[in-house]
Amino acid sequence: MELHLHPGEAGDRVGSLYRQLREAIVDGRLRSGDRLPPTRTLAEDVGVARATVTAAYERLVAEGLADGRVGAGTFVAAGVRALQALNSEAPAAPMPVAGPLALSVVKPRPLPSEVRYDLRHGRPDPALFPLREWRALHVSEVSRTDLLRTAHDLAGEPALRAAVARHLGRSRGIAATAEDVVITRGTQQALDLLARTLLRPADVVAIESPAYIDAFAAFEGVRARLTGVPVDRDGLVVDRMPSRAALVYCTPAHQSPLGPVMSLTRRAALLAWARTAGAWVVEDDYDTEYRYDHRALDPMRTLDREGRVLYVGSVSKTLSPRLRVGWLLAPAAVRAAVLQVKEFLDPFGERATQRAMARFIDDGRLAVHVRRTGAVYAARREVLLEAVARELPTFDVIPGAAGLHITLTCDREPIDLDELVTRCARRGVLLRTVREASVSTSTPAPGTVSDGIILGFGTIEERDIPAATAEVARCAYGDGPRAR
């Protein structure tokens, strides 16, 4: 038995000796039933105090690695056989990782080394974020919020719930009180809570196709069966809804990612369908704060008399997705069940953040911010639409007048959009196709939209838009005369 023990570092000699002996037992140098050297002998061999050896042996005994028999010494325990057997075999091959479900369809494009123009959609401009103001509010709330002693409200800070209710009343015509609101960490958590609360395994969820990937992921997360419903220029094609579904997810204000507003007729038809199907309607009131014409339909929730519409929203598109502040409005029975799930999943929100946001809304700062940045985005959008009309004449803009991006189709003179986006990336221009920014699960039909390119103006500056669009045109048509 060659143990080659060393005295270890001063200050942790017991631990060091214990670990060396443990290692020898685990790797099989010391076998089950072996007698450990007498403490005096080992102490001399290693050059440590006898008490150190005794303490290390005691720890081996305490951990089940050795047995001490009075008067007979210390023996490697019988129980280590399993451990030694485990280590005597070669490690198995690395385990395969099942990996995320739908998400595996998403193959993010590698970023080019040089980014000249970023036309990717989905994010507001960080440069427009009121950092100084927000920090002051946040610091003030962190300094005075007693994180631990006071009772915690599962639905979120009451001040923020009240502020959100007022905000939705003013900006979206929704009649709600603080009692109707559950604060979430953004839209994604709201969808996740709804999916977990309302869906049973193998329930059918109807979802727009193409659909916002994150929503798709939320419902697939609970292993629902997702059925895509096509989208045309009036939004979700309600005639193509499945006859049965537990829930439908939609973005009526600005279909994500295509952009059309769901017409009033379609909204009414969808509610009628939901009544017949006995289904919940999840209305993601996404991208509504920035509107560029009068087509500002009130949310479906204002048409709902049956407590069927579950309304979600957030500050991710107006302020920043990094703040993680969103909300869910639901009838009392759903709200109670959602809170039961939330208690297990994520009981404690960021109280200081929520209180700072309540003040940000109540002081009118959110409204001012939306107005101020809305003017900036409107100007960018105008320049982009002009540039597209001029530079990309074979593309059509899907009508829709909200949000931070436009979507173009090119059905008249089809080209390979993936190839276009790859060529753009090579020239440092970032954008995405509808296909890579969404999940399509329906068969395309005449009049419905299945692919296109998305041009975001959330983060690109106005002065860069003409050049960026010209670059996209160059990648689409080559440097020669424009294919008009």
Added chain:
Amino acid sequence: MELHLHPGEAGDRVGSLYRQLREAIVDGRLRSGDRLPPTRTLAEDVGVARATVTAAYERLVAEGLADGRVGAGTFVAAGVRALQALNSEAPAAPMPVAGPLALSVVKPRPLPSEVRYDLRHGRPDPALFPLREWRALHVSEVSRTDLLRTAHDLAGEPALRAAVARHLGRSRGIAATAEDVVITRGTQQALDLLARTLLRPADVVAIESPAYIDAFAAFEGVRARLTGVPVDRDGLVVDRMPSRAALVYCTPAHQSPLGPVMSLTRRAALLAWARTAGAWVVEDDYDTEYRYDHRALDPMRTLDREGRVLYVGSVSKTLSPRLRVGWLLAPAAVRAAVLQVKEFLDPFGERATQRAMARFIDDGRLAVHVRRTGAVYAARREVLLEAVARELPTFDVIPGAAGLHITLTCDREPIDLDELVTRCARRGVLLRTVREASVSTSTPAPGTVSDGIILGFGTIEERDIPAATAEVARCAYGDGPRAR
């Protein structure tokens, strides 16, 4: 056609008129095809400017509620029929809410009006939280963290990942680098991410029975099939593991909620089982920071040579569950897949909180805090064990020397534990049975534990413990002579 329109409030006359007309269309007073009054007539009737009426009509047209025909006036649109049909029917009965799954088994006991002693487990003492220190760090990080401009690390702030790796090296003998760590919002999010990443529908998950409810909820959330495995005084009874499972969840350091430490033999057997079954082992290293004797086995992760053990932990039991800081250590392939899921589910963590926590750990404050509070909890535990030995002689303490609670069984002279807890609550003493604090899914077998009472010492002060225990005894045995 009696519309009874009123001029509305100054400042929003167009909106007011629009909403009144919309209401009349939606509720059917104005029907599809009806001609709206000429603008001049309506303006005079209501007492507003003609331009106001024109603008309100334009909005109706824009929203699809009306059609303007040049020279012929404005008509209620054909598309509103669906809407009117919807509203002409009586609202359907309120939708039934499927509700959470396993969680429905949990019926929280109503709190008594007066709480004299709180022996519920699972939370550290908020009075021991270093609020002043933490706030100073947090404020400093909120003030200087640029929330938006700098790149965001999906796995969490690098400083915190490095600090956690060092902390786990020192306190748990784990060899890890910042690269191995994913920061989560506590253990629950780590379990949720693992469940979503690694499980396919109907996969079998083996779980301790009784099990920590929140873990049960995480795996049930993705609709896994949960199989309970009984627990005895050496922890999980590995002989009773199912022959096949995709994953096993366990709390080897201090089984939740019973308290035994999983013996080394069992740990080795569990790893051997996992190899044969091709299963992942999720090790929830819960409640390990507070240890009261030498039985401090290193985590199973230190025995794992195959990248099979996925290790999770948090500051919830040492600092506070309200901070929402936890971690997951996983082999590279799992980590990459987890991050792919996290990108959809919850890409942005609380950066300022994470950076403050990194400093809290790096400055040695966490270690000092655990030492300081550990002495307080050790004293409470000592007093509680003495009081239990004296006052509750028919109960047995399950051996285990970590955490913030002890668990008692009363198999020798069984009594109705639910009734005991109810009687205690009536006298203002809060505690829970194992049954209500956990999910049991296995058939009890000889030697395994299926019920008991849990006495937490996380929030009760040392001086109150003898009286609280005496009160429990009074509820167990009545006021008469003790049933010994």
